[in-house]
Amino acid sequence: MRAYGAVLSANFRTLLQYRAAAIAGFTTQIFWGFIRVMIFEAFFRSSTAAQPMTVDEMVTYIWLGQAFIMLLPWNVDRELHNLIRSGQVGYELLRPVDLYNLWLSRALAFRTAPTLLRAVPLLTLALLFFGMGLPESPEAGLAFALSMVGALLISCSFTTLVNVTMMWTISGQGAANMAGIAVTIFTGMVVPIPFFPEWAQTVMEVLPFRGIVDTPYRLYLGHIPASETLFHLGHQLAWTVVLVLAGRWVLSRGLRRLVVQGG
């Protein structure tokens, strides 16, 4: 267990070194944040029908999304991708550790380090100047914090699953692109889930992706009542278990293939 903690922290420290990327990303996310806010304000003004969220809720929702955008499992780990591409992945087997846990630790660092670098300054700015609201109540704040942990778990187990599938498709880009599209739509990142048609909402509420954006942000807004927190945490954890088991299964198949075919 300590070994994985050490790997996590080493990767985390490595990623914290990429400050230039963080600053560039930070500026881009502020820019896109404003564009998204403007689009939704125009949308709200042009329609008189009752909307599932208020403008203020929407603004807060957007800035949360901008702050935690790096938590979305929309890209693959370049370094791991290169290891697999060059066949060097075999050498990972020289370490006396479980490969799935090792890669999950990598994914945890890969998601948390850039998120931390961006989220703290962006949330500060958004709360002070960009019209972002505080959690609806202290309970909502707590529910949000807990469900962000769940969001991290889903995101990382999903990232690891996508990473593992790279052992089949050498380019890895195909799986990553499909995952990217699924993630941006089904999480509720682009358009919040309550804006979708009834039938689509039913599907999206079952899928794991909502647990990364929709669940925590709407808990923050009080749009999902804090009393339902346990149910939603259960949803997140159940999907994490499924994704971990799927990742482990795919990895063991991939390794068998690797060791049979050669490195």
Place this chain on the structure above:
Amino acid sequence: MSQIVVEDLVKTFRIAERSPGIWGALRGVARRRYRTVSALDGVSFEIEPGELVGYIGPNGAGKSTTVKVISGILVPDSGRCEILGRVPWRERIAHVRSIGVVFGQRTQLWWDLPVIESFELLREIYSVPPGEYRRTLDELVSVLDLEALLDVPVRQLSLGQRMRCDLAAALLHRPSILFLDEPTIGLDAVSKLVFRDFIKGFNRERGVTVILTTHDMDDIEALCTRVMVIGEGRILSDGTLEGLRESIAPERRLIVDLEEPDAPVADAEATVMRREGHRVHLSFDPRRTPPADLIARIASNHPVRDLFVESPPIEEIIARMYDEQRR
């Protein structure tokens, strides 16, 4: 029982073949054709604790495949392999704990982290007790002269410095077997000497078994008591360097510097191989012709400035062996 037992290892790879051009690519999508390449074709050997074995062969002969099988990365098609009584690929985690591996072409250190942090990380990964880690580290730091490198990120190290750090990294968990895969590739002369001294000392003092693959015959001459030669997936020869020399290239060379350039030189029991002005290269068989007799004859028949006897260089012996194999 031996520390390393390898018996009749066979490993074939299936390689997807594609005809050239667009049509070839399209056909490849519909129906793949495979070609079977045999990497190991019945490899057997045993290694005792504390041996320092050179494992050599031309590119593509099966060296790396063997190293991958015995380090637990690759599963062979058939054959037996037991290292410290364990089958590497069945008990991978226990097995890799007892071995250390250095690949000259790649590093196991974390590229962006200072060296010492990579070491700390390896300590956690191998769960080395802190006291033991401290002792091993201090020892390696002083022997390999790493003190000044510990706080430098790996990407800023020169190749020679990196190799020293990689050696330390492979030994932190005190493995009883060390695999070195082309460790001196790209190193300068001084770094090579440092490396050889270290390996020799470490092998002698700790009794660590070392298996070394290399293309640098000086590494072999300087380090190895035993040499295994592999070609096209089979062990061609296994024994001492001297034995290899005797069986492949038993002849000696007598090099003579004459007083007069281009003076004729002849002896019934030696053949002239080459002439360069004053210098004549003669080849003879020391089993038939004692070197002292030959030297005495040449010196009495010709005015000689200088002369010396040497063995064919190991490179030549190996090249001859690879050549014979191909025929």
